[in-house]
Amino acid sequence: MKLLPKPKPVSLDSGVSQGIEMAVGLVVFFLMGWGLDAWLNTTPIFMIVFTVFAMVGQFVKMYFIYSRDMRHLEDQRSEMVRGGQQ
Numbered sequence: 001m002k003l004l005p006k007p008k009p010v011s012l013d014s015g016v017s018q019g020i021e022m023a024v025g026l027v028v029f030f031l032m033g034w035g036l037d038a039w040l041n042t043t044p045i046f047m048i049v050f051t052v053f054a055m056v057g058q059f060v061k062m063y064f065i066y067s068r069d070m071r072h073l074e075d076q077r078s079e080m081v082r083g084g085q086q
Contacts, residue, residue: 025058
């Protein structure tokens with residue numbers, strides 16, 4: 001009797017691409033803030049604000065992607081269970 005499906009190997013493509021996207025996004029926003037601070041001769045306020053904005057945005061995006069993926073996997077699992085009961 002087989003109740004649980006055999007786990008599939010996890011691909012690192014998604015994790016690596018999300019990591020690169022997060023790093024590049026942070027660097028881009030950091031440099032935009034740094035450039036704006038240099039142009040306006042201000043303290044590094046824009047650099048800090050843009051970096052925090054990018055970090056929060058990336059974590060919110062990761063949360064929604066994770067939630068979507070988990071919802072999809074839960075739907076697949078419930079379909080498999082319902083299919084086996086009929």
